[in-house]
Amino acid sequence: SQTIHQWPATLVQPVGSPLSLECTVEGTSNPNLYWYRQAAGRGLQLLFYSVGIGQISSEVPQNLSASRPQDRQFILSSKKLLLSDSGFYLCAWSLQINEKLFFGSGTQLSVL
Amino acid sequence: GESVGLHLPTLSVQEGDNSIINCAYSNSASDYFIWYKQESGKGPQFIIDIRSNMDKRQGQRVTVLLNKTVKHLSLQIAATQPGDSAVYFCAEITSNTGKLIFGQGTTLQVKP
Numbered sequence: 001s002q003t004i005h006q007w008p009a010t011l012v013q014p015v016g017s018p019l020s021l022e023c024t025v026e027g028t029s030n031p032n033l034y035w036y037r038q039a040a041g042r043g044l045q046l047l048f049y050s051v052g053i054g055q056i057s058s059e060v061p062q063n064l065s066a067s068r069p070q071d072r073q074f075i076l077s078s079k080k081l082l083l084s085d086s087g088f089y090l091c092a093w094s095l096q097i098n099e100k101l102f103f104g105s106g107t108q109l110s111v112l
Numbered sequence: 113g114e115s116v117g118l119h120l121p122t123l124s125v126q127e128g129d130n131s132i133i134n135c136a137y138s139n140s141a142s143d144y145f146i147w148y149k150q151e152s153g154k155g156p157q158f159i160i161d162i163r164s165n166m167d168k169r170q171g172q173r174v175t176v177l178l179n180k181t182v183k184h185l186s187l188q189i190a191a192t193q194p195g196d197s198a199v200y201f202c203a204e205i206t207s208n209t210g211k212l213i214f215g216q217g218t219t220l221q222v223k224p
Contacts, residue, residue: 006155043201043214044156059211090155097210100146103155 002027006091006104013111019064019078021107023091026072031093033074034101035066038088050074051097086111124221131189133218135202140183142204147176147187150199150217159187159200189220197222
């Protein structure tokens with residue numbers, strides 16, 4: 001069966017520091033991969049998605065970037081964090097576009 | 113523009129009663145709908161989905177109803193249990209965009 005791993009679970013970072021969140025999927029090949037952000041008490045906002053290695057689509061202009069160095073690895077990064085980058089970050093995967101997503105356990109990021 | 117919204121932000125029910133969570137969508141071209149359950153500090157968990165060629169689908173203790181005429185989606189939970197307490201999100205996918213759009217969520221509180 002397929003599983004998705006996301007880490008760390010919580011992260012506290014100072015403003016201006018770099019960020020690297022990692023997500024890996026097991027049990028499937030060539031998944032579509034996604035990064036979402038969720039503000040407290042709010043819905044989910046799509047940040048990036050990827051349909052293959054090295055293919056990244058950005059949904060909103062922002063201080064973050066994403067990379068997919070391997071088929072089942074998706075990384076969310078920032079060179080310099082802003083206060084507004086705080087939030088709950090979720091990685092997800094799907095077998096195909098237009099199919100349901102399966103989410104990781106999330107990373108609670110606090111930028112202070 | 114596209115939007116998926118929920119009628120009520122919070123629903124409180126007695127343990128053992130049935131729960132109905134509602135969702136309205138505005139894009140008549142949406143053809144795939146999904147309900148997710150999110151417990152505090154965790155990622156959304158897939159519950160059930162339905163495509164636009166159906167008006168009802170049943171799972172274990174859950175039923176999703178789709179009324180395309182009024183663009184309304186509902187999730188029914190039978191014999192609600194304390195473990196059902198969570199935030200429930202409806203989401204839609206439109207084939208021509210392939211993007212999952214989430215509503216803001218309804219908090220379900222189950223009273224013992």
